[in-house]
Amino acid sequence: MRAGTLLLAALLSAILLALAACSRNDDTAVPPPRSSITFLHYFTDSLSGGIDEMSQGFNNQHPALELKAISLDHEAFKTSIQDTLKTDNPPELYSYWAGARTASIVDELEPLDELWQQAGWDKAFAPSVIKAASEYRGKKYFLPLTQHYIAFFYNKKLFDQLQLQPPKTWEEFLAVCAALKARGITPIALGARDKWPAQFWFDYLLLRTAPYSFRQQLMSGEARFDDPQVRAVFARWKSLIDKGYFNSRPHPNELAWDSGANDMVFRGEAAMTLMGTWNLAYFSNNTHQWQAGKDFDFFPFPQIDPAIPTVALGPIDGIVMPKRAHDKAGAGTALRYLASAEAQRTFSRYSGALAPNLQVPDSAYSDIQRRVRKELERSPVFDFAFDLATPPPVAELGLDAFAEFLAFPDAYPEITRRLADEAAARFSATRAVKPAP
Structure with a gap:
């Protein structure tokens, strides 16, 4: 009996030790690897x-998936996406610009209609945003992520010191510029080294002086860039340059928009700059620590012709899925999160953008963002900037022409004539390429 008892005790001890070992192995087991969703962005x-x-918000909520956000410089991105979309192993998701840019690659994209319906996104986004940014050839391809607004951002302390008010009309704007110039301050900082910042001047001067329908015709090739209404834009723009209202040293074509033009405004060397609401994040970052409404503020581009209805300008950034993406289910899971009010609220907080998702409440925005939102609501029309409103081959011609104009303002008649001829040729070439069914 004693021997049997000892044997039973030994067996029980062995079982307990085995169970303990299993428990320890379970505790220290390596979790299965997460599936990666590559998100290439600019x-x-x-x-x-x-x-x-x-991106971290998504990863915290999805232990089986990892959203890998990989960045690429703006200009490099424009080129790389054209190549990587056609490979057998593209990223699962890309950021992209709504409008003509997305329209130019739609043949390589996966329609999102089924996911859109399942997720109920028609209730999350305004019909106007869906129509302008998401729908192409009758299907939905683009998930809106941010909405920016182009306006003047100005040194408020400088304006207050000189007792200047944000101008509402062109005459008031010219008076403010003259007052600043008289005090030895550059009225307008323009950093056009990357070319795209200059387009905002062309866009707004056109949208404030010509019917919106004409601008649509111009962007689609139905009107020419040497039209009298276009030449009038360059003539008005030239008058500002001739009066010395823009920075000349360094020249706009040599100056960055952020560390150049923005920092001129920050230092008080210039009073204002025409830029997007991403400036909200720039001026309030750790380097500058400006407080919106106290140190800096914004005002809309002034009215020039009272008979022309106001048009608001800016980009809508979003996400597209390649047709050749390998993990479309995982990409769809990521898109569901990125479309959510939680995700878009986070992005808005750090980027300065407004969230296209209508479920993001006003309370999520800063005071200056709420005022931006009201400006957008007051504008009958919201449209994309030049390089997002016309096909990429034509957009590149335009950006080059704006840079040439800044270098040689007196040559604008020849610049517009050449731009008109070259753009007409590229529009013809674009139309000759028939879209896939």
């Missing part, structure tokens, strides 16, 4: 605010 440098925080 939110870099001064435009990077919010992207990492938003």
Whole structure:
């Protein structure tokens, strides 16, 4: 009996030790690897605010998936996407610009209609945003992520010191510029080294002086860039240059929009700059620590012709899925999160953008963002900037022409004539390429 008892005790001890070992193995077991969803985007440098925080939010909620946000410089991105979309292993998701840019690659994209319906996104986004940004050839391809607004951002302390008020009309704007110039301050900082910042001047001067329908015709090739209404834009723009209202040293074509033009405004060397609401994040970052409404503020581009209805301008950034994406189910899971009010609220907080998702409440925005939102609501029309409103081959011609104009303002008659001829040729070439069914 004693021997039997000892044997039973030994067996029980062995079982307990085995169970303990199993328990320890379970505790220390390596979790299965997460599936990666690659998200290639252009939110870099001064435009990077919010992207990492938003991606981390997804990863925290999805232990089986990892959203890998990989950044690429704006200009490099424009070229690389054309190549990588056609490979057998593209990223699962890309950031992209709504409008003509997305329209130019739609043959390589996966329609999102089924996912859109399942997720109920028609209730999350305004019909106007869906129509302008998401729908192409009758299907939905683009998930809106941010909405920016182009306006003047100005040194408020400088304006207050000189007792200047944000101008509402062109005459008031010219008076403010003259007052600043008389005090030895550059009225307008323009950093057009990357070319795209100059387009905002062309866009707004046209949208404030010509019917919106004409601008649509111009962007689609139905009107020419040497039209009298276009030449009048360059003549008005030239008059500002001739009066010395823009920075000349360094020249706009040599100056960055952020560390150049923005910092001229920050230092008080210039009073204002025409830029997007990403400036909200730039001026309030750790380097500058400006407080919106106290140190800096914004005002809309002034009215020039009272008979012309106001048009608001800006980009809508979003996400597209390649047709050749390998993990479309995982990409769809990521898109569901990125479309959510939680994700878009996070991105808005750090980027300065407004969230296209209608479920993001006003209370989520800063005071200046709420005022931007009201300006957008007051505008009968919201449209994309030049390089997002016309096909990419034509957009590149225009950006080059704006840079040439800044270098040689007196040559604008010849610049517009050449632009008109070259754009007409590229529009013809674009129409000759028939879209896939």
